[in-house]
Amino acid sequence: MKKNFCLLSLLFSVLLLVGCGRSVTDESALKTVRQSNTITWGVEGDKKLFSLIDVRDDQVKGFDIDMAKAVTREVLGPKGKVKFILATSQSRIPLLKNGNVDAVIATMTITAEREKIIDFSHSYFNAGKTLLVPNDSKIKNVHDLNGKTVIGILGDNSVDVVKRFAPKAKVIAMQDYGQAVSALKSHQGDALTSDNGVLYGLAAENPSLKVCGGTFTKEPYGIAVNKHQRGFEAAVNRAVIKIQRSGEYNRLIKKWFGQVPGFNYRRLYYK
Known part of the structure; x- marks a missing residue:
């Protein structure tokens, strides 16, 4: 009888923790980035125009990098900080799932298969x-x-x-x-x-x-966040929409793609 009571108590505790864990998880990413005043981004380092390491100063630069900085400013304010962790096509989702990064911006196409394990923001770039x-x-x-x-x-x-x-x-x-x-x-x-x-x-x-x-x-790119991060996902979405509507998005598109021979960058403009 005592053994069964202990088992039931343990089971109840586990269920309680699971229930509470879901609630905490829903808020943790947004709470964490606000407390640290920093968003840690998973980015690539080998994609010219999007995110490429500049050998002159070892800084990663490109459209994705500028978008990450702009989103960070919108989510955390003008004093918000960014941290970049290099990822590859294979490692970007594991880095996110393991909690090494808060978000991934790395030419990642929004697909139904990926949406089973991670969530995406609104599309910020329509590739193909x-x-x-x-x-x-x-x-x-x-x-x-x-x-x-x-x-x-x-x-x-x-x-x-x-x-x-x-x-x-x-x-x-x-x-x-x-x-x-x-x-x-x-x-x-x-x-x-x-x-x-x-x-x-x-x-x-x-x-x-x-x-x-x-x-x-058609390959719409999205900013990836972990599942069950509704508050953080909503904050990122608001940031992307504001950047597009303010004209900053078009400025960044022209900055990175305006001089690329043969590339019709104007079709990417947000109207």
């Missing part, structure tokens, strides 16, 4: 999948990839997406964009597929490569 090929390539669009070898990035949804459009293509996945570009240049693959903004950045760095074929998908 396209192709990067050598200048002398005869590939014109995604349908020319059947029978070809296509390079993608581990942890990026490009690998799965391209199979829908070119089911007979062979897809190989690389760890990062540096490896992917090297593989393309050394003819290990016929094309590299990823988001248009990313590939235009790579083309700007590599004159022997070009973007071709236009976009064949």
Whole structure:
């Protein structure tokens, strides 16, 4: 009898903690960032235009970085601080789930599969999948990839997406964009597929490569936050909307994409 009572008491305590834990979790991220006056962001370091480490000062710079700073100012005020932790396509969700970062802004497409384990803000950038090929390539669009070898990035949804459009293509996945570009240049693959903004950045760095074929998908980027962080998610959403409506968003779009050859940056303007 005593043993059963103890077990019931333990079970009740566990259930009570679970119930309370959900409530605390709902508020913890927003409360934490306000107490520390800092938002810790997971960002990439190898995406020109979006988030690339500047070797001159070891600072990460790009559109995603400026958006993170702008969102932080809106959530915490003008004295709010930012901290950046480098992530890859494979590590950005684990960093978030493990509590190493408060939010992730890293060219991450909002997908139903990802929304099962994390939440997203409103879209802050409307990208689309396209192709990067050598200048002398005869590939014109995604349908020319059947029978070809296509390079993608581990942890990026490009690998799965391209199979829908070119089911007979062979897809190989690389760890990062540096490896992917090297593989393309050394003819290990016929094309590299990823988001248009990313590939235009790579083309700007590599004159022997070009973007071709236009976009064949819609890839809305969102700021990722942990599940059950409703207060923090709402604060981030309000910040994104305010930045877009104030004109700051269009200023940042022009700053980072206005001088990219061939890229129609005006279609990204918030109207």
